[in-house]
Amino acid sequence: MSNIPETGRNTRVQIRLVVIQVLVLSLLLTLGGRLWYLQIREGAAYAKEASGNHVQQVVQPAVRGSILDARGVALADNETRLVVSASRTDLLKMKDDGKEVLTKLAGVLGMTPEEVMAKVRLCDAETPQPCWNGSPYQPIPITDEATPKQALQIRERAEDFPGITAEPQAMRRYPSPGKANTAQVLGYLSPVTDEEIKQAQDTNSPYLRSDQVGRSGLERQYDKQLRGKAGVTRYEVDNLGRVIGQAEADPAHPGDNLVTSIDARVQRIAEYQLNEAMKEARKQHDRNTGTNYKADSGAVVVMEAKTGRVVAMASNPTYDPNAWVGGISAKDYARLTGKSSNYPLLNRAIQGQSAPGSIFKVIPTAAAVNAGYSFNGPYQCSSSYSIGGQVFKNFESKGYGPISLGRALEVSCDTVFYRLSHEEWKRDGGTKPKKKPHDWFYKTAHQFGLGKETGIDLPNEVTGRVPDRQWKLDYWKANKDAWCRTGKRNGSYAEKIAYENCLEGNRMRAGDSVNYSIGQGDTLVTPIQMATIYGAISNGGTLYDPSVGKAVISADGKTITPIKPQSHGKLPMTQKTRDEIDEALAGVATRGTAAWRFGGWPQDKIPMHAKTGTAEVYGKQTTSWFATYTKDYTVVMTISQGGTGSGASGPAVRNIYNALYGVSEDGKIDSKKALLPTPEKALPKVKTDGTIATPKIAKDPAKDQQAKKKDPNAPADPLQPATSAPPSPENRDTRRRRRRRGSRRLPT
Amino acid sequence: MTGGVNSFQVSGYGPERTGWTRLLARDSVARRLDWPILLSATALSLLGTLLVYSATRNRTELNQGDPYYFLIRHLLNTGIGLALMAGTIWLGHRGLRTAVPILYGVSVLLILLVLTPLGSTINGAHSWIKLPGGFSLQPSEFVKVTIILGMAMLLAARVDAGDRQYPDHRTVVQALGLAAVPMVIVMLMPDLGSVMVMVIIVLGVLLASGASNRWVFGLLGAGGIGAITVWQLGVLDDYQIARFAAFANPELDPAGVGYNTNQARIAIGSGGLTGSGLFHGSQTTGQFVPEQQTDFVFTVAGEELGFLGGGLIILLLGIVLWRACRIARETTDLYGTVVAAGIVAWFAFQTFENIGMTLGIMPVTGLPLPFVSYGGSSMFAVWIAVGLLQSIRVQRPMSA
Secondary structure, three states: OOOOOOOOOOHHHHHHHHHHHHHHHHHHHHHHHHHHHHHHHOHHHHHHHHHHHHEEEEEEOOOOOOEEOOOOOEEEEEEEEEEEEEOHHHHHHOOOOOHHHHHHHHHHHOOOHHHHHHHHOEOOOOOOOOOEOOOOOOOEEEEOOOOHHHHHHHHHOHHHOOOEEEEEEEEEEOOOHHHOOOHHHHOOEEEOOHHHHHHOOOOOOOOOOOOEEEOOHHHHHOHHHHHOEOEEEEEEEOOOOOEEEEEEEEOOEOOOEEEEOOOHHHHHHHHHHHHHHHHHHOOOEOOOOOOEOOOOEEEEEEEEOOOOEEEEEEEEOOOOHHHHOOOOOHHHHHHHHOHHHOOOOOOHHHHOOEOOHHHHHHHHHHHHHHOOOOOOOOEEEOOEEEEOOEEEEOHHHOOOEEEOHHHHHHHOOHHHHHHHHHHHHHHOOOOOOOOOOOOHHHHHHHHOOOOOOOOOOOOOOOOOEOOOHHHHHHHHHHHHHHHHHHOOOOOOHHHHHHHHHHHHOOOOOHHHHHHHOOOOOOOEEOHHHHHHHHHHHHHOOEEEOOEOEEEEEOOOOOOEEEOOOOEEEEOOOOHHHHHHHHHHHHHHHHOOOOHHHOOOOOOOOOOOEEEEEEEOOOOOOOEEEEEEEOOOEEEEEEEEOOOOHHHHHHHHHHHHHHHHHOEOOOOOEOOOOOOOOOOOOOOOOEOOOOOEOOOOOOOOHHHHHHHHHHOOOOOOOOOOOOOOOOOOOOOOOOOOOHHHHHHOOOOO | OOHHHHHHHHHHHOOOOOHHHHHHOOOOHHHHOOHHHHHHHHHHHHHHHHHHHHHHOOOHHHHOOOOOHHHHHHHHHHHHHHHHHHHHHHHOHHHHHOOHHHHHHHHHHHHHHHHOOOEEEEOOEEEEEEOHHHOEEOHHHHHHHHHHHHHHHHHHHHHHOOOOOOOOHHHHHHHHHHHHHHHHHHHHOOOHHHHHHHHHHHHHHHHHHOOOHHHHHHHHHHHHHHHHHHHHHOOOOHHHHHHHHHHHOHHHOOOOHHHHHHHHHHHHHOOOOOOOOOOOOHHHHOOOOOOOOOOOHHHHHHHHHHHHHHHHHHHHHHHHHHHHHHHHHHOOOHHHHHHHHHHHHHHHHHHHHHHHHHOOOOOOOOOOOOOOOOOHHHHHHHHHHHHHHHHHHHHOOOOO
């Protein structure tokens, strides 16, 4: 048909109609193109955005695994608490945003309506605590301490409390079995932070908002295993947050249980004895300061000598780990971290470091033998040792004449070690050191594992310090500016030291090496390091990484992953030297500085080895050290500002051994009373349903022991030994040279 | 698929009830109808029914507890629309020519009525008249038809009479005046979207009438200046300005004005090639897109039927527009041409604006998508327009 109409339609109209048609076509093509762009090219991105739009997660927290002792007694587990929570989405559907319901709820719970409403509001930059920082789709807990009566009231009248639930929920609990609170070893939990969520986002174990994270101790070290995997149900919601369907659900996987090598009973006794020893030390008069000992902190480690497994580890001052459960209050937090409390959160067994004093002497003994000196000597144990006008005295200026290294250990003769160390210092070039000095005494300390972490499975272990040449140089570089600024040649004591340090603090001086040889000066060790070393002497020379975790057992009990003892080296000594040192340390317990504490000990049945130490700290009272071992165990105790090694720590350590082996004060062994005569080798029994058999534990093993002891005409005061009297008013081992330590720094 | 039903309806309401023989005769109305337009428009209306149902079946606050409320009403509207089309064909666009002044007058009166207290405001635009029984009337939809008819009548009168080759200046001025009166009233409502459609209709009508280029370009220029003036004088309401701002930058206020655009784009974008399946769109089920059964109905298609479904709607509307353009070109009288061209301008702009705003390439205005969006007035108006197109095609000579 023709496009030219009968009426002689002009071409202008026809052209314009074509233009319109082309325009229309181009508009439609634009729409089609844009639709293709949005749906096909960018479709995936929009689909993702859409799913983020309408899917919300609700988390069912995984039950955290328990921490058990070697026999299966729970040190940390979960208790069921009645938690009353409010669903924010349900409340917002109400006309008054749920105010009426919350007010009613406050009445039932005995709280004020303001308190309850503050708990369900969402946290933002301007909202102060309390507020909810989890997902708004998560039921918000209002209280975790509801009574069954309150919970019933809420449940029975569900129609009066829409959106409110009262359900039992698992909460962390530290039950302190037999009063063993084990606080610093267990650690604690606190809610996950935004930063941690972000960091763990793309890993295979991402955090959820509601997660609690281990912050210290075993809770932190084994957090991944204990945490389990939370269950997540994803709900589709509409634009008002109303749930319109369930998308998918991952069930929660409970966390693994951790079996430790801790024995709750021994732990309790260690804690109790440490505390008693400190209490007793505070009653003792310190001649040097003219006041009683402060005994401000202390630690004790009981370790299996052949594996490095920790049987007990106590730190004092301590705290109740349950303070952290359900969120720590501001008051508690201030109390636990304040200076006046002396930092009870610190685990002083691995985080407390101080000069070791004479328990260090096994190291210079091995060093001397390695440097070519004979073990048998003899070496002159003079009453004092002088280096150019500077006099280093033996304890109470006592002399023993020519003796062997073994005897020097037994009687803790300082001058023998002064001489050897000074000689070695001279052989290394003295004030003008050789290019490659042997540094036997320092090298040996490093080989013993000092100056670095033992590798225990607890976080934030400190390294201690070996004050060798490198350290002196680094320390001088870091501090010389301050020293040179404040130092004065003829100023006060502190100014003189600063002056001297400014001039030659970078060099190893004769006095430094002499002080170092008896574990004084700038040497720092931790109790766990010394336990590792004495354990190694006991087991024939293997330095084990101390460990607390023994096995990880899955919640169903089907997968058991043992944690095997690891070693980080061998002691740098021959078997012969070890045997000689071993014999000398036995001598310490039978006729040496610790003998008065082990009177009546059945040495023939359970050979005891010990070394006492009393370290000086500038400006403070002496630190008590006591390192001991048998063929199975090593026990190391220290008390800061506690007095002498055997004096302050002796009875406590003896009591721990008494409990382990069932030894009574008169030396009889009662195997029935022995808590742990040989280390627990087996893991606790796992029942078929995955639960772990829990043996019974006495209410307070420490009290039981005390009661038993009192029974057969034992002295009431455990600090008063029944048999041999102390060889002198003070321990033989004690050194009183407070001023001397400073004097070495004085220009002579 | 529904051809038989439609032909029955057309014949039922048609002018001649003379049996199947006449109906199937070569020169019968049924044979001369533009079937592609009719089938496409019917398909769009039925597709719209499903989409409207999907968008509203869960919206208890809108559907008064009856999930089929909107489905039934949309079907009802479609049926009335078809009847109106049949009536229009029966009267014929030439037959209506004499009635144009009356229709025009009534429609202008109705929009004036909206401005009185009888009118009611929905979504910021005072453009509705509430009727008993839950119905409401949007007279500006019908004004679109009467403007086309009125302008076409004026502009084509002397040309069709053979007096002139093109409409003279005086006629053009008269025609523009005729369009200006309702446009000003609609502007006062304020219903900016409808005014924009009317401007495009006026332009299309003038173009098709053969009015001199000076008018066309002059009007375009005046439109530009007018837009700037409106902007400068602050005649626009805040919400209208906000819509334009949100169009320029949708991230500006994702919870407020930009929300519609963002959510609409997410809904469509997430549809992909085949969509999430009818009634399975999470954006739709979750009611993230506001006004989804009316202005944003295309997002339902985009999300649940994907690129194929959205493309089908554009294709069907394209068929309607393409055939309408052919009708405009092939009719013999200028009156028919101008009416058809006006309808093309109307449908084309409204389609482009409506789908464009859901795709984020046009600012948000309250314009329905022809045939698909829920809304009686709009549905009736577009079916009357289809009736006009059919009438123009039916009444043109069989062949030259």
